[in-house]
Amino acid sequence: MKSEKEKMIAGELYFSADPELIADRKEARLKLNQINQEADASLRSLLLAEAFGASDGRPYLEPNVRFDYGYNISVGKQFYANFDCTFLDVCPIEFGDNCMLGPGCQILTPTHPLHPVKRNSGLEGGKPIKVGNNAWFGGNVTILPGVTLGDNVVVAAGAVVTKSFGDNVVLAGNPAKVIKEIELEESAPTNPENLLAAPRKKIDAIDREIVRLLEARMAAVNEVVTIKKTMKTPVLDSERETAVLESVVKQVSNPEFANTISDTFADIMKRSREYQNSRV
Numbered sequence: 001m002k003s004e005k006e007k008m009i010a011g012e013l014y015f016s017a018d019p020e021l022i023a024d025r026k027e028a029r030l031k032l033n034q035i036n037q038e039a040d041a042s043l044r045s046l047l048l049a050e051a052f053g054a055s056d057g058r059p060y061l062e063p064n065v066r067f068d069y070g071y072n073i074s075v076g077k078q079f080y081a082n083f084d085c086t087f088l089d090v091c092p093i094e095f096g097d098n099c100m101l102g103p104g105c106q107i108l109t110p111t112h113p114l115h116p117v118k119r120n121s122g123l124e125g126g127k128p129i130k131v132g133n134n135a136w137f138g139g140n141v142t143i144l145p146g147v148t149l150g151d152n153v154v155v156a157a158g159a160v161v162t163k164s165f166g167d168n169v170v171l172a173g174n175p176a177k178v179i180k181e182i183e184l185e186e187s188a189p190t191n192p193e194n195l196l197a198a199p200r201k202k203i204d205a206i207d208r209e210i211v212r213l214l215e216a217r218m219a220a221v222n223e224v225v226t227i228k229k230t231m232k233t234p235v236l237d238s239e240r241e242t243a244v245l246e247s248v249v250k251q252v253s254n255p256e257f258a259n260t261i262s263d264t265f266a267d268i269m270k271r272s273r274e275y276q277n278s279r280v
Contacts, residue, residue, distance in 0.1 A: 008090050009072060013113070013123045016090075028070050036063040056097070061085065072109075076133065081105065091126035091145070096133035102157060104140040111145050132167065148208065152182055164212065166205030214268075221272050225279045235276040241269050 002010070004018035014021075031051045038044040045058035051067075052059065054074035061081040067073060072089035076097035083103040087093055091109040111125040127146030135149060138157030143149075150167035160174040170180040228235065248265045252258045 008124075008126060009092065011091050011126050011128065013118075013125050015122050016124050017122055024069050024071075028067060031070060032065065032067065035065055053092075055079070062103075068110075075099070082139070090124070091128040092130075093128070094130045095135065096131060096151070098133055099131060099135040101137045102139035102141065105137050106140075106142045108143065109145050146212075150205075152184070154182070164205075164208050166201055166208065168201070217268075218272075218275070221275065222279075225276050228276070229280055235273055235280055241266075244269065 002012075003020065004014045004016075005020050005024070007014035008016075008021065028051075031047070035044055035047045035051065038047060041060065042058070044063070045060055048059050048061055048065070049055040049057075051070040052073045052075060053071045056075070056077045057079075059075050059079040059081075061079075062083040062085075064084055065081070065087075066085070067087040068089050070089065072091060073087055073093045075095045076099065078098045079095055080099070081101040082105075085101055085103070085105045085107075087107045088110050089107075093107050093109060107129055109126045109129055111127060113119045113123055113125070129143055129145065130148045131143075132149060132151035132153065134152045135155075136153075137143075137155045138159070140158050141155045142160045144160065144162050146164075147161050148164040149155075149161070150165065150169075152168045153165060154170045155161060155176065156170065156172035156179075158174070159172050159176040161171060162175040165171060165176075165178065168182040168184060169178045170182065171177065172179045227233075245262055245265060249258050249262050252261050
């Protein structure tokens, strides 16, 4: 059986009042008190490197730093954070190399159940956050649970990032949106690989979003499985599948893509049936 700590790090529902977690948070508070009162920047960096789960070199963070546990935070080379940054690390927080955070940034992995009874029971959850290389966050940027950002991402001051984005973009607003793409110097514009780079990056970003949505869909399928098991109803619902495919076709704005998208959804539903059959 998993411990509450193992559940927490895995992003499953857990009880934060677990004695092991209470002890870990108490130890983290002691470390934070020492870190934030250390005037010598080099010693503070050393203390931070020891508190974090992983650090490639000595991270430089201005006081006051705040985190839940510390051991779920990993940073790459040349990590810098300005004053008053918060890292709520119930799930892993990962930064690549050469990342810079402005003052007051909040990196938040915790979640809570939407259902009030579950929420009031003390159950909590979380989703990991991952940031690539060369990130620059302006002041008071908030990164919400489950977000993944690619390399060379710039986030404007005050932005609230609610979903994942790929490489080489500037984000701004609440919720954050792409306001600009960062053009990196290409060595040979006529090279086919260079010409393909931009659309492939768009596809990669879209694929990440599709994965997130498919995971959400499978979570809903799990709910359907539970209900069907209880009611002892068959997995296959031909009328439902036909209605879904008809609805999908109606939503496609470009007729050229209609058949391909319809076939893709048909395959998704086929795989969903196979999954449900394996669970019922």
